[in-house]
Amino acid sequence: MDQAMPVVALSNAAQEIWDCLVIGGGIAGSLAARQISRLGLKTLLVEKQEFPRAKVCGSCLNQRAIDELQHVGLGSMLGELGGRPTHRLLYTGFGRRIECDVPAGLALTRSVLDEALLEQARASGVEVIHEVVAQVLPTSPDASTREVRLAPTGTHPDALNDIRIRTRSVIAADGLGHPSLRKLPEFTESIKESSKVGLGAIITQSSWEAEVGDGDIHMYASRHGYAGIVRAEKDKIALAAAVNPGWMKDCGRPVDAFNQLLQEAGSQLEVERAASWRGTQKLSRSINEVANQRIFVVGDAAGYVEPFTGEGMAWAIAGGIAIADCVQLLAEGQEQLAVNRWKQDWLNRVRSRQFWCRVLSWTLRHPSRARLGTKLMSTHPLIATTIAKQLGAATH
Numbered sequence: 001m002d003q004a005m006p007v008v009a010l011s012n013a014a015q016e017i018w019d020c021l022v023i024g025g026g027i028a029g030s031l032a033a034r035q036i037s038r039l040g041l042k043t044l045l046v047e048k049q050e051f052p053r054a055k056v057c058g059s060c061l062n063q064r065a066i067d068e069l070q071h072v073g074l075g076s077m078l079g080e081l082g083g084r085p086t087h088r089l090l091y092t093g094f095g096r097r098i099e100c101d102v103p104a105g106l107a108l109t110r111s112v113l114d115e116a117l118l119e120q121a122r123a124s125g126v127e128v129i130h131e132v133v134a135q136v137l138p139t140s141p142d143a144s145t146r147e148v149r150l151a152p153t154g155t156h157p158d159a160l161n162d163i164r165i166r167t168r169s170v171i172a173a174d175g176l177g178h179p180s181l182r183k184l185p186e187f188t189e190s191i192k193e194s195s196k197v198g199l200g201a202i203i204t205q206s207s208w209e210a211e212v213g214d215g216d217i218h219m220y221a222s223r224h225g226y227a228g229i230v231r232a233e234k235d236k237i238a239l240a241a242a243v244n245p246g247w248m249k250d251c252g253r254p255v256d257a258f259n260q261l262l263q264e265a266g267s268q269l270e271v272e273r274a275a276s277w278r279g280t281q282k283l284s285r286s287i288n289e290v291a292n293q294r295i296f297v298v299g300d301a302a303g304y305v306e307p308f309t310g311e312g313m314a315w316a317i318a319g320g321i322a323i324a325d326c327v328q329l330l331a332e333g334q335e336q337l338a339v340n341r342w343k344q345d346w347l348n349r350v351r352s353r354q355f356w357c358r359v360l361s362w363t364l365r366h367p368s369r370a371r372l373g374t375k376l377m378s379t380h381p382l383i384a385t386t387i388a389k390q391l392g393a394a395t396h
């Protein structure tokens with residue numbers, strides 16, 4: 001499909017009152033839109049970028065994420081897209097090397113995965129508009145709808161015209177920092193001062209690719225952050241890291257920071273300079289509300305813990321699937337119940353599962369704790385295996 005030609009024209013979208021407007025076509029947004037549309041609700045998804053688009057991510061889907069997708073009939077898609085099975089973690093850092101088995105996962109780059117999930121949403125009846133930036137307006141035209149401004153980006157065919165959309169519910173699945181809710185004081189967030197920033201790239205060739213075994217997730221840690229390398233579909237290798245922002249600035253380019261981190265961790269690998277890198281804002285942040293007045297926040301938009309273990313997609317998937325029931329409750333006129341239900345579901349399905357990531361990122365934040373943690377895991381391998389199982393294992 002030609003992504004530049006929206007299925008529904010902007011001006012036509014403005015004529016309707018939608019049951020649900022989903023902001024963001026990442027994992028959380030596409031899944032939420034698909035599940036909501038399958039309930040028979042008229043759903044519009046808006047995304048500011050053209051697809052396929054790159055996203056800073058280690059590309060590792062853990063067993064829990066795969067299990068959630070299987071549960072909604074999307075499991076076979078992962079194999080068809082060429083997702084590469086992963087089963088072992090190799091950690092190098094603070095003078096030690098630890099190997100442990102992890103629950104079976106898959107490595108698949110985000111440009112491929114996210115485009116396929118968005119296509120699944122479309123196939124379920126979701127209307128999709130690319131290259132528009134959404135902003136939820138603070139005032140509502142009436143008690144039963146919200147108003148959202150859509151500003152086409154410079155490359156959109158209707159680039160000159162902003163429009164306003166009316167919708168009975170809004171899903172903010174717009175990623176880190178929930179930019180579409182900036183005008184709404186009830187969704188303020190706090191960003192951890194000591195937070196790391198993310199960086200990543202996908203490469204297709206390297207002189208050292210034979211060092212990265214099929215099925216292995218390589219992780220490296222130093223006092224400045226941690227990095228991951230994994231083989232994904234076809235000949236792709238995913239590189240990602242979370243590093244201290246001040247240190248990264250001193251290193252110069254992202255590739256230099258990545259290589260220096262690997263070197264400090266004790267690895268001989270060196271990434272070629274040609275790779276195209278992307279970065280993120282500070283990662284660790286929390287939001288004070290995940291639902292309020294017909295707005296539901298899912299995925300990274302609802303707050304973030306540093307992604308040491310590749311749990312982020314599992315949280316986004318769990319949230320994207322669970323939110324559909326809340327939107328249905330709202331469509332049935334039970335607004336307060338819907339809001340309370342999402343607050344509870346988010347606590348149970350996402351927040352409670354972030355425990356081990358919080359422990360790990362707390363440990364890694366301070367070099368002496370990180371050194372001690374690494375030593376403990378290398379002398380007591382059962383600790384490493386138990387944590388790896390807790391983090392990735394399926395729930396159904």
Ligand SMILES: Cc1cc2nc3c(=O)[nH]c(=O)nc-3n(C[C@H](O)[C@H](O)[C@H](O)COP(=O)(O)OP(=O)(O)OC[C@H]3O[C@@H](n4cnc5c(N)ncnc54)[C@H](O)[C@@H]3O)c2cc1C
Nearest residue numbers: 024026027028048058059060134175198299300310312313
């Ligand atoms: C360095 C790093 C490594 C990681 N590695 C892994 C890993 O290996 N495994 C794992 O499971 N997780 C990993 N994660 C976490 C994972 O990438 C995220 O948790 C996941 O992408 C969350 O998906 P999402 O749908 O919530 O947000 P996103 O994927 O960020 O999607 C949000 C979408 O919203 C769009 N958007 C934003 N604002 C607007 C707007 N105003 N209007 C319209 N559209 C908008 C964006 O263009 C984007 O497409 C990693 C993260 C980082 C930073």
